[in-house]
Amino acid sequence: MRVLVLGGAGEIGRAAARLLAAAPEVEQLVIADLSEAAATAVAAELGSVAVARQIDVADQERLVALARESDVVVNTVGPYFRFGPGILSAVIEAGRNYIDVCDDPAPTATMLEMHDRAVAAGVTAVLGMGASPGxxxxxxxxxxxxxxxxxxxxxxxxxxxxxxxxxxxxxxxxxxxxxxxxxxxxxxxxxxxxxxxxxxxxxxxxxxxxxxxxxxxxxxxxxxxxxxxxxxxxxxxxxxxxxxxxxxxxxxxxxxxxxxxxxxxxxxxxxxxxxxxxxxxxxxxxxxxxxxxxxxxxxxxxxxxxxxxxxxxxxxxxLTMAEATGIPLAVGTLLNPDRPGVHPPEAVFEPAVFFQRLAPYCLGxxxxxxxxxxxxxxxxxxxxxxxxxxxxxxxxxxxxxxxxx
Structure with missing residues (x-):
């Protein structure tokens, strides 16, 4: 699985990326961030599986091209009322799966309306897979x-x-x-x-x-x-x-x-x-x-x-927001649901399966x-x-x- 983490140099992105970098099913992890230096530093920390890319998520053409290089896009760029719908639209255009931690109700409703587009493109998109929501x-x-x-x-x-x-x-x-x-x-x-x-x-x-x-x-x-x-x-x-x-x-x-x-x-x-x-x-x-x-x-x-x-x-x-949000996000990414459309977590994940997969990453x-x-x-x-x-x-x-x- 090739994974692109947008906002990968931020706190939540780094928490998710650390778990993903250690997962045997992840063959390549792209740390993408507005700051190339920050992305490079995180990628260096994660080892040979990780590479760094500079990206301004407002650049739709560049975002589509970068998304096409991966199998799934993990979006941690907030606030989502500014960036969420545009990023999901680009990922659907790229034909790649998507997951985020969107915590805003308005863009959640907007992105749910992209369901038919995602179905037509064969894209599975999961919204709000953090702590709350998630x-x-x-x-x-x-x-x-x-x-x-x-x-x-x-x-x-x-x-x-x-x-x-x-x-x-x-x-x-x-x-x-x-x-x-x-x-x-x-x-x-x-x-x-x-x-x-x-x-x-x-x-x-x-x-x-x-x-x-x-x-x-x-x-x-x-x-x-x-x-x-x-x-x-x-x-x-x-x-x-x-x-x-x-x-x-x-x-x-x-x-x-x-x-x-x-x-x-x-x-x-x-x-x-x-x-x-x-x-x-x-x-x-x-x-x-x-x-x-x-x-x-x-x-x-x-x-x-x-x-x-x-x-x-x-x-x-x-016990930090980054861990409580980024780790469930990474677990959801690895579960990699195959259900084309735009969905909330409760529609695609079985609680027993999800919590079993989350347990090894919890304290103790x-x-x-x-x-x-x-x-x-x-x-x-x-x-x-x-x-x-x-x-x-x-x-x-x-x-x-x-x-x-």
Missing amino acids: VANLLARQAVSGLDQVESVVTGWNLLMAQPQERSWRPSAAIVHGIEQVSTPIPVIRGGAQVREKPLRETTIDYPGIGPGIGWTFGHPEPVTLARTYPQIVECVNVAVAPRYVIAPLAALGSSVRIGLLSRERAATVAAVVENVLPSSPLAALDNSALPPLFALATGTLGGDRAAIGCALGQFPG NPRPESMVVVTNSQWSAAVNAAALDSGSLVTALLRSRIRPA
Whole structure:
């Protein structure tokens, strides 16, 4: 397999490339980046399997030509509301498979509309195969599969787990994405229809085996794609889990952009400063969290009774955003699904297969059966407690506030 990693010198691109470079099925790995020097440095680190290429992804002709040299294109160039649709269009023109970590709902919807083009070209494109979206979607699929009938789905992720590997006073693509999502109406499913509402709406989540916790609605693709995969869903939101002292400045920045007090660029610069004063330890960052770091909760009916099933990630590929996103991306790339069209992760990956393949790249080399912690509102408190206790050491540390020595 010949793999092209766009944005391969960035944090997420490097995390994915390291795993791909070590995979026996990868015969060539092209590290492509706007900075030729950065791409060359990453390729040198990865050994003879890797080569460097300079690319401006806005150069459509050059991008098509470069894509044709590989079998699959891995796109980590963000923010996706600027670059996602154009890159996918070029890859479809090149006739090559595609996978990304798109975390913006608007370009996700736009790229899903390219489905027929991809089918005609024989191209399989997978959107949003990171942590959230990505792992969260597969947790949702597993939760939904435990119900006879699903009515609502909530996906959630801890905002303070999205730690950069290197702190910077300059806004990253992730921060630019975040400002976009807190300053514009976000898509959610209410009453069986997709609507747009103000972001950061406080949401109480009654999680089986844990109890109530607070999340804040955030603009991610999960409500767009899960409603497409499961059209019977009546309610669907994605939430960020974070303390109020984190949400408050985000809400203020979003409001400032909406009323024209700040430009999006200026708000992103301010957010980069705020990020630098937040807790730098992912463990310390979860002190005020009552919910798992990454989860999906599906409610509906089971055996004729009301039921809620929670699926939480029990093992983690790392404690930075780059690892949590780039490693699942690489695993999805190696699974290499053959299903022409444009799809979200839950439509092409079986959760059991994906989590089995992810397990060797998680902290402590865990058993595959410990990857997902499942709890059910119909189970007794003792059974739910046992399920939670069977989770990972990392989850135990995060949930119990224990600090490693």
